[in-house]
Amino acid sequence: MKVNEVILYKMQMKMKNPFTTSFGTEQDREFILVEAKSEDGLSGWGEGCATERPLYSEEFTQQSWFMLENFLIPMVINKEIGHPDEIQEGFNVYKRNNMAKSALEGAIWDLYAKTEGKSLSKVLGGSKSTVEVGISLGIEDNIGDLLAAIQKKTEEGYKRIKIKIKPGKDLKVLREVRKHYPDIPLMVDANSAYTLDDMETLKAMDAFDLMMIEQPLTAGDLIDHAKLQKQIKTPVCLDESIHSYEDARQAIELGSGKIINMKVGRVGGLTQAKKIHDLCKEAGIPLWCGGMLESGVGRAHNIAIASLANFLLPGDTASSSRYWEKDIIKPEVVAENGIITLNDNAGIGYEVDREEVEKNTVEKKVF
């Protein structure tokens, strides 16, 4: 297979509602789409999940664009590619920049699957035909708004509720939520907002029967998370601490957590995600698929990877309509009663709506 043209689209799409985490509020989602074209006229699509500002990790859209334009696209264009697993080896001469790597690698995976006439899930080795999904709810100023959102999303059938927390917006919120919803599957995500000095608060969370606490401590940390996990019963789930197979291996060895949130962009692409999946399966560490407020393209990739066997917990891959007035894929992603059913179409399984893409494109470059 040969990629003879790559197109980068810088996208700006307004989300229906602002989304607040411990690191800030986002409503205008800027991201990169990658289209990789083959000689026989097929197009593969990938999405870069970096955000406009480096708030979640060190990556941001302009940096991804620069990486893709100057370093990554030249490595793949007009080269013979036997299998997408080969891409990552080449990319790894450059350090990190995982979201940029993943965007292009993802487009090539989609192109490969389309060339083979198989679904992306199939070529990745997925074994499930449905995936379970939960919902991630941002921090609200007003507890009433959060309770209303929980009510609505529970009625829609989402399989678990995740609420964002930060110091000062934690135990009081949990007490209130549990008062109204004593039995819902519930978890929290701190996005690195605490340190071991907050041990009392973190220990107090054991009282709320949480499925897990996601990334309570510093991004990249494995050691303090291991210390924390020894002192609390609630499983620690790692997000911003896992960027590679090596991170996952060390986290398992150290006991830094009991669950891993898999984000394909964070770990540098589908090939690395598969490797981490296999390692975690072997080690008895369940995974679930995280989200980065993706458009339909990234969402479709997330659904495909979530069909692998060790994705044992509901993911953050909610319906398109949770985020967008109109998504850029046809049909849109729909979770019914908290379940997304995969289709057998070749590649990502959804058609990219070029008209919608163009409408939301602020910059475009052909290579």
Ligand SMILES: O=C(O)CCC(=O)c1ccccc1C(=O)O
């Ligand atoms: O619905 C989603 O896409 C997941 C939302 C979410 O939790 C999130 C959104 C943006 C950045 C980081 C995170 C996170 O999982 O930490």
Ligand SMILES: [Mg+2]
């Ligand atoms: Mg998270």
